[in-house]
Amino acid sequence: MSARGTKRRSARQVADRKQSRSIYYEPETDEDEYVGSEDGDYALELQPSPKRRKTKPQTPAAARTRRDTHKPRRTGSKAQEKKKQSSSKRLGAPLKPKTKRETVYTGPSDNKIPDWTSLPIEILRDVFLFASQSMQEQAAVGSSKVTWLMRAAHTCRAFAIPALEAYYQSPNPSNTLQPHHLLELLQMPKDKTYIDYRVKIKSLEVDVNRIAYVATGRERFDLSSLVRLLPQLQDLQITRPSDSPPYRKSRIGKWTYPQDFVQALDESGARLKTWRWTGDLIPDAESDGHDPYVFMTVAHTSKAFDRLERLVLCGFHGFLSSSTLPEQTENAEEDDNRLQESKFAMAISQLPHVKDLSFVSCDLVMGKFFERIPKNLEKLELSNCLELTSAMLTAYLTTGGLQLRELTLNHNSALDLTFLTQLKAFCPRLEVLKMDLTYYSEKMNYNDAWAMYDHLLAEDDVPTWPSTLRVLELVNLQKWEAKAAQNLFRSLVDDAKDLSDLRHLVIQAHINIPWRDRVQFRDQWIERLNTVYLRRREEPNPYLGSLRQYRLYKEAMANGHAVASPVDLESDEEPSARRRLSHVRVTPHKAPADVEAFADADPIPEMPHRAARRSTRVATRVESLNVSTAGDDDSSSEDDGKSEDESKESDVFVQGLCPIVDIRIDNQRPAENQFTADNFLDSEPSGDEDWRSDAEDADDGYAW
Template sequence: MAGLKRRSTRQAAVRKRSIYAEPDTDDDFEVDSEADYEPEPDVEETAPPPKKRKVTTRHKPQTRSRAKSKPANKTVRSVFKIGKPRKANSSKDVAASKKEFAGPSDHRIPKWASLPVDILRDIFIFASYPLHEGTTESGNNVSWLIKSALTCRAFALPALEAYYQSPAMLTSLHPHHLLDLLRMPKDKRWVDYSVKIKTLSIDVRRLAYVAHNKPSFDLCPLVAELPQLQHMEILHPMYLPPYRPFKIQRWTFPATELFQTMERHDIRLKSWRWSRDMIPKNAFLDLYGMMTTAHQSKVFSRLDRLVVCGFNYEDSSEPKAPEGSDGIYCKLYDLDNANPATEAIATPPGLATSIQKLPAIQDLTFISCDIIMEKFLQRLPQNLQRLELSNCLEITSDMMRAFFNTSGAQLKELVLNHNAALNLSFLQALKVSCPRLEVLKVDLHYYSERFTINDATALYDELLPEDEVPTWPSTLRHLEIVHAQKWSPESAQNLFRSLIDSAPELLDLRSLVLQAHINIPWRDRVGFRDQWIERLRRVYLRREIEPAKNLGSIRQYKLWKQAQGLDNVESMDELGHDNQADAARITRTMSHVQVSTHKSSGDTEAYSDSDVPPAAAHGQPRRSKRVAETQVSQASKSNSPSPESDEESESEEEEWRKQPEKFIQGLCQLVDIRIDNQRPRENQWTEGDFLDSEVSGDEDWQEGAEFEEETYAW
């Protein structure tokens, strides 16, 4: 019995420790001693007097057979008792954590807690963005905000305001907990949480699946408790990259009851999302009639951003005319012969016509909508300032040019991502059709619709024909074209040359990102890459001046001026330090300051051809080592070498280096140009994916060591 008793006591002690807790100190790593395994002395216990029987559950004693069926506790004990503290993932993290100011300091820490609440709230919002479910780091950001709120009393209110401005729903229980918190009496709340929430973004999986011991969640009671609600979206994982069908339990939101609740509590939305899979499969007239009625209500009177997801060609963009209509409906949507009077009388509801009912719409996003075809874009409101088209397989450059002719005058931001049939031919008329465009983002990476096959290919023949030259509006501030493929070197040269020629007009450009995949031999690609990367950086990249080394602190600046022998230096006696020794040390350290070269912020591990630093910064033109070795070997193997001809060919290739650029813009903070011949893939594997981040398991093994002849079978 002593052995069984001792074993039960030790296992009970192990069960008290959480398996998710990390050891904090070295005391948690003590090694078991022999005294821990000595049997406890038997203690005779006197039987207590009989009492009234209690209705309690009695646990059976722990036996050896039951202990063998639970190996988890033994594993946890071996890990926490014998293991070593986990090492850092990389040396860069350790170096970043230990990086401190090395110069002399005044030891004056700003009073961050004394900042106004509004400023602290904006700081926390910026540091924790984003909190929605579209990112994998949302859980870490939420925990960081909660920890920041527990730091001090001054950080509690701004950190909680930053969190409750858009609360994250990470589990199915979170909507229930939020509703219980909002229904709590106001005298028991530390903050009035209901007026803090302005954005409600929920994954449909949190609503489709029922939480443990909870009923199915209803959105109407939650919305009724949010008087300041302005942005509401119900997200679906199928409308996020890679845009594949995602099987979840079907859920439809109560549209009529939800909008009535919002109107009853005087809620005015500024952003909303329509997802076809969350709307009941009604007839077209019923579907678009419901949407038109909602868009004309007071709830959507201030709506300026609308997201439409999953409307396919089966959901007719504009329903056909019913039988016996005498052709009125057929004439209605012929834009060339449309009659406004007839349109006002006999306009059937449709997606485009329902969007036109929104009086304040300015931002429109379509995701995975094959309904966009023919003249659909021309039926949209003409006062749009932002348009985003993502994974729309039917969109083409001809449709974009037709849209620019009707609604491009007010457009300021255009985002075109993962549209397989859209090439860059629409850039030829961009300057004339979109004179106010400020942001242009084009992502030409495509995703396969199925896991088993790879059909992520472009549906166009050529990305940019050689006879078409892009034009750029003078208001452009951000230009981003990534994963450009299926085009010739001549077409790429036309695009790069158009940017250099338009530099005198692009004075507002501050960010330039171009990633081109050109399938040419590597020798030609090296020269092509060196030429255009250097020229674009020479024209657009801002030459940053390194800050002065003597402005790290007020004390450092005064000591530097004192070391220069200036007479207008204030007294340093109140600092309590040896001024002469500090000044001498500063002088010695400043005499050996080495200015480091600028490094690009791009991820060079993701591409085989890394960014090339500008040759002007080094004084000598950059030449590829492989090209030089190849040229030397070819010259040695040739039967009749001609040095003069080689010099002439090299001079022709390097002629662009000697010619100065006509105009230097030099205002872009980011110029990221990458040219390679890789094929875009959904998962891009690099060298870092095949390297071990931690030491291998067997640390006792050494290569070349002598081992004993005895062998053991485990």
Template sequence: MSSVKRRSARQRAERKRSIYHEPDSDDFDEGDGDSEHEYQPEAEAAAGPSQPQRSRKRRKTSRRAKPETRAATKRKDRFKPRPLGWMKKRRGNGGSAAGDKSKEDVGRKFTGPSDGKIPDWTGLPAEVLRNIFIFASQPMQEQTTTAKANATWLIRAARTCRAFAVPALEAYYESPLLHTSLQPHNLLDLVKAPQDSLYMSYKYRIKSVILDITRLVYVAHNKRPFQISGLLEELPRLQHLEIVHPIDSPPYRLQYKCQRWEYPVEFVQSLDAAGSRLRSFRWTRDMVPIQMTNDLSNMYSWMTQVHLSKSFEYLERLVVCGFDFKNSASEPPDDASARPHALATTISTLQHLKDLTLISCDIVMEDFLEHIPNNLQRLELSNCLEVTSELLLNYLATGGSQLRELVLNHNAALSLAFLQQLRALCPRLEVLKMDLTYYSERITFNDAIAFYDHLLTDDQVPTWPSTLRHLELIHLQKWEAEAAQNLFRSLVEGAKDLPDLRHPVIHAHINIPWRDRAGFRDQWIERLHRVYLRKKEEPNPNLGSLRQFRLWRDAVHRDREAERVEVTPGSASRRFSHVRVTPRKVPADAAAYSDVESPAPTSARRGPRRSVRVAESQSASTAAEESSSSSEDESDGDWRKQPESFIQGLCDKVEISIDNQRPRENQYTEANFLDSEPSGDEDWREGADVSDDERYAW
């Protein structure tokens, strides 16, 4: 039995030896320091303490030389043995030269004088650290690699030190990441375990549960279908609950067939039993129990009872998805002239609602918006095909006075005509976002077209609220150049009334000749940058540390003392011998304390003749520049030489794009049409002399 164990240990050692060395390489040496003689097999220790450890000499065998071909020789030169731990080094540096360069740029070491004091990050209060971790780890609930990387970063931060453990874990479990079908089961086991035996009470840290429906319909390995009601019973501080369906996100069609999942009828009882008070919830039409959908009045009655429960008493944000015109049951059904929609009535039962989002709801038609609460602070309408400017204006006339944010994305029938009255109807609006990209209902054909005739006509001039902070208009299409000029002119001339605007983003598509479009683009992009873009100033290089600032301040103080009037000894009546007046400049010793290279100083003294020559040359160049600029102004138009009426200059980023590109669901760029990497003979080298006998036959 021991011989069998020794033989298996020797085989493992042989496999261990072949990891970092190429057997066919000439650099391979059986007696190398990283080879088998340093490897201590663990199988001999398993034989028992009664058997003594015997040292064995490895039997050296002569390896038979193999005939090498030319291709094998090339591979041998290409695959060199790598040092131990090379993969760890590569992973630590990001795995690419670009990652190393970016880290060097971001984390450039400070070279100026410093006191050497590192802030006591571990001494910050736990509440401050938790807020820092939450801010630095967003987003976490999106189905992207960035969200997974942020969650991994939080877990690693919790293992850094004891002071970071609790704040980082609280930031993670406030909205835990559930990206697999097994993670909901693990979370349920964690909150059901006795909290006294755990590191912290996890069930009291969870405030948000956002689940994709695919995590519920697909069963994990060796697990039963997950019952969300059991999880809700264990979360007393739950505030946000959303079950997300992939059909409710762009391109708003089911790419693959998904199994049906329904809201448990008893989920409200589970929330009430746990004492939860929700702040946000999501309704999806396809998840309503089938026994409720057979009768529309029964369905809306059940939804109303849910809204009137204790767990929904303080609901502030509601997302409604997938209710089309077939679900527009009315009360009473006989009176067709004045019948409020049942869904709008159900939404109105939420007394504290401030944020309403309607996604893919064709039920939003006619007077539907007039029956929803008129005290909303945020309204989002996405992929609602029946929403028009007239319908939106009717709602803004009654409920627009309290709006802070308005999001209108992918609504094929909604134009910009409502912008004419936006300032009067929404005086408190801060955020306006519109994405005019449209998607087809079928993947087999393209019916993503706009249902309006003109996005904005020539006689329609937008007006903007003075409280506007964020303006984002994407893929503006189907309009003339005069209408687009009205929109850009309203922003330029209304800059004085937009003191809070910080993030203007406009992507416009105008179908005009390319010469006219080039002039149009140069004019309005330059004018918007001139009016809104902030002039960046380089930071003071002497503020790198407190010690650097003190040294620079003392040097400036000494220079000011030296520039004062010099007093010479003499008679009492003659107090001053002479006065030396020098221009103000930064002292040389003060510049030495900066870690940024300063430009070379220019000479301050010039001879009289040289000064005259310099002045004459400067005046001549100035005249030439004025003549060239005047001729350029005459050729380019009057807008270049006319000063703007008001310069706001408070936006760090002004993103304006003007082209004639047709917006499509899949945008193809130059990278999609490049040839693939050439494949073929890897042994060929450019410039190598190859005889006719060594050439390939193909």
């Protein structure tokens, strides 16, 4: 077999992408250095490091005297402020983005602070987990999840164990040195650690770049040694950047799964629930003398994979044997793909408890492959599978869609929406349907990201929707006619009575029609879908800032006192001292030139034909798009009453339960990089864009 690094049908290779180097983080104080344990110090979370004074290098007396003669020394608070600003502005340090200051409640309160330390450890741990989720992507600005949880652990003894458990539940390393530090921490005796860290780790997601390269002063990291010390491990994924959009191969070090990896999992006693296979990381047949699919089958039959529920498969392609003759290349390739497809499906079938199956960049998903995979799946994801077609998916849903609850179909260039016509019959329990029809090029230097189907949806195809649907997200729908788009939108309006569970509706459609027709088409369907599904939110009560504020509000309303805003309740006056409500007659505003005419004239009656005038114009314009309308655009039909389009809208069922309804209709062509007018400026904008008015008060401002 040939080298297994080639990608799909055209030997895809990508240009090297420059990876941004991490800027070093220099702590401002000893406390910041102490809590910033994300640099790899896993063993010293609760052992305070000794205070170190920052000593300046000794300056010769002559140089110090010469400097002092030219510039007087600053003393007092000004010198400290200057020193603080100069230490915070370092050359090469990134400019931290502006953060919106949180508003602090200043209204009336009973000043009762809940006893947070009395909560059970399980509840506090869940609180810390929820609070730290928003900090996953903020490591570059010094507010990472690790730093925040370590500071929470040092707050008090009651927060120490819950915060540490929240962090060590998934201690994902961020550099090549942290896996070694984590292994050293787990190898320490239990009597020398604050808690038993081995039983706390349940999830581990490691980028292959963190273990493929050798850290400074260390040997190559052994993943099997780490796995042997994790008896409660349930989620283990070795990821790589090419398994996420734009799905281009990136240069990484040579690394494959260790031969004793499965044995190490069995020795630890762990029972995995989530696992990820990457085709390029399995030991190859030519290099190591092992069949990759046999390696997978042996792993799936082990005790560690006995309870596996979620399986992710990335980068499995068809490979051509190197021993075939040129005139037999096409037939040999087809036979080889069928053989590998059979082995691939056989390895998956060894997992009887799998309910969630994901295929990412797998060209072996073709032909009759779906006939061999499990039929009792609850979640199915197919992303960037170029051979996937609507006919293949429909064939699987006829038998395997009865138990399906979530279906995710992203970036599949040969998949259209024809399967939606039978979705209700084949998937009666489907709750989540997500599709992203953005396609990515194989290489960066040219564009081959186009759809491989003729029409996304035919003009006579009408989608059907299961009554259990909760989330519907269709993004970047392209290559279809206005009639087909209208069928999809109309099906949602007609089935609104049955879609009582729908709460999330997002549709982004691209229709290439004249702009005037597109404007009318967009106004009509966006307004109609918002009317049918959008939930009308009510503003929250502004007097619920505290129990005391709400109590004062209820007392004022019961006594008939005027409360114009929550600020009125901040006073400590008795309710009886407040001004009572009085009847005030408000007169309408009058223009100076029309005072006499407005005073003598009768109120202007409403003109009901104005609403009919606009709807008739819309119906007349949409008639060119084969939209069935009735009525003529003349004054007689406008004044007679409602048009047929309005009478139909009055009979439409209004669901009104969706907090999120995002409908977009335009003619843009989806692209990997969207350019705006700012990308085509002749010159840079005037002014200093880096200057900030609050830079002097901030401790994290930088000059560059």
